[in-house]
Amino acid sequence: MKIRKANAGTLTNFEVLDFLRSRGAATDPTRVIAPMAQSEFKVYDYLVQTAACNQTKESIDEFLKKCKQYDLAKAEILNIINIRPASAVEIDSIIEECEKRMGERVEELVEMVVQVLPPPPNEPKPEEGMDEDKEENPIAEQMEAS
Amino acid sequence: MFFLSLIEHTLRVPPHLLSLPLNKAIMGELEKLFLDKVIANLGLCISVYDIRSIDGGFIFPGDGASTYTVKFRLIMFRPFVGEIVTAKLKESDTNGLRLSLGFFDDIYVPAHLMPNPSQFEPDPENKNQVRWMWEFQGEKYPIDGIDEIRFRVHNVNYPSIPIEQPKESKPFAPMVITGSLDYDGLGPISWWV
Numbered sequence: 001m002k003i004r005k006a007n008a009g010t011l012t013n014f015e016v017l018d019f020l021r022s023r024g025a026a027t028d029p030t031r032v033i034a035p036m037a038q039s040e041f042k043v044y045d046y047l048v049q050t051a052a053c054n055q056t057k058e059s060i061d062e063f064l065k066k067c068k069q070y071d072l073a074k075a076e077i078l079n080i081i082n083i084r085p086a087s088a089v090e091i092d093s094i095i096e097e098c099e100k101r102m103g104e105r106v107e108e109l110v111e112m113v114v115q116v117l118p119p120p121p122n123e124p125k126p127e128e129g130m131d132e133d134k135e136e137n138p139i140a141e142q143m144e145a146s
Numbered sequence: 147m148f149f150l151s152l153i154e155h156t157l158r159v160p161p162h163l164l165s166l167p168l169n170k171a172i173m174g175e176l177e178k179l180f181l182d183k184v185i186a187n188l189g190l191c192i193s194v195y196d197i198r199s200i201d202g203g204f205i206f207p208g209d210g211a212s213t214y215t216v217k218f219r220l221i222m223f224r225p226f227v228g229e230i231v232t233a234k235l236k237e238s239d240t241n242g243l244r245l246s247l248g249f250f251d252d253i254y255v256p257a258h259l260m261p262n263p264s265q266f267e268p269d270p271e272n273k274n275q276v277r278w279m280w281e282f283q284g285e286k287y288p289i290d291g292i293d294e295i296r297f298r299v300h301n302v303n304y305p306s307i308p309i310e311q312p313k314e315s316k317p318f319a320p321m322v323i324t325g326s327l328d329y330d331g332l333g334p335i336s337w338w339v
């Protein structure tokens with residue numbers, strides 16, 4: 001076995017979740033019919049509880065466009081997409097030297113994240129959470145029908 | 147947390163798979179070989195993403211199976227140092243915490259990487275387990291297993307396979323992640339919401 005390219009591209013949690021869904025993880029309640037191993041189902045179970053389960057390709061593209069003005073490192077952008085911080089305290093652990101580089105703009109960045117990326121499933125904010133869940137269901141039904 | 151890795155491998159496809167279309171037979175063999183296994187310095191293989199090319203189809207003399215050189219991409223799980231990950235508490239003892247991701251359980255937070263200052267006290271429910279408390283501005287915050295814990299990846303180790311192991315020791319862990327909770331915004335989510 002030869003390793004041709006150790007790193008052929010980073011994946012966000014959403015992309016891995018999308019890949020597992022396209023193999024049939026979401027639509028199979030028995031977990032035997034879909035052509036996936038049990039270990040892949042465990043990864044699916046984990047990802048469905050994180051912020052990635054409500055994200056869409058469009059929201060991530062929009063976020064990438066808007067965060068160019070903040071001059072963040074690639075690893076920081078990846079962390080923000082995977083975790084979806086909702087307050088300044090959470091962003092502080094993701095971005096290095098947050099106060100020096102961003103200063104007052106941290107609040108702007110948090111606002112933008114909360115607007116552009118959908119909240120994770122167990123978020124204690126009923127209005128946002130329920131709207132996003134309703135949006136997600138039609139997409140899931142489309143996938144089942146196809 | 148996840149990234150793609152391009153691998154090339156010489157694969158022997160056993161004769162009992164000759165009735166399947168080639169793609170499916172090769173996919174099945176690759177999954178048996180790589181899925182849920184750790185490759186040193188690369189991480190834990192989660193899934194086969196796609197097959198890029200299949201060459202060959204040689205049959206070695208005396209063998210009934212054909213051999214293909216396959217190039218394919220695997221989805222590997224390997225958090226980079228400094229990444230923030232959310233996990234559940236699995237065990238907690240005097241050396242520190244052990245966290246689990248469902249598909250990966252060997253995440254340890256040793257005592258010196260806990261938020262400063264913390265102490266532990268014996269857990270009233272379990273005899274062997276202790277409960278860690280963080281003291282901050284006079285208040286005590288416990289780390290209990292109720293909600294998820296955010297930690298920052300400090301280090302990823304791939305210990306080499308031991309030649310002999312004494313019988314009662316823990317099963318060998320080929321990939322160990324060391325995490326740290328010593329920063330703003332880390333620890334159980336309920337501390338910061």
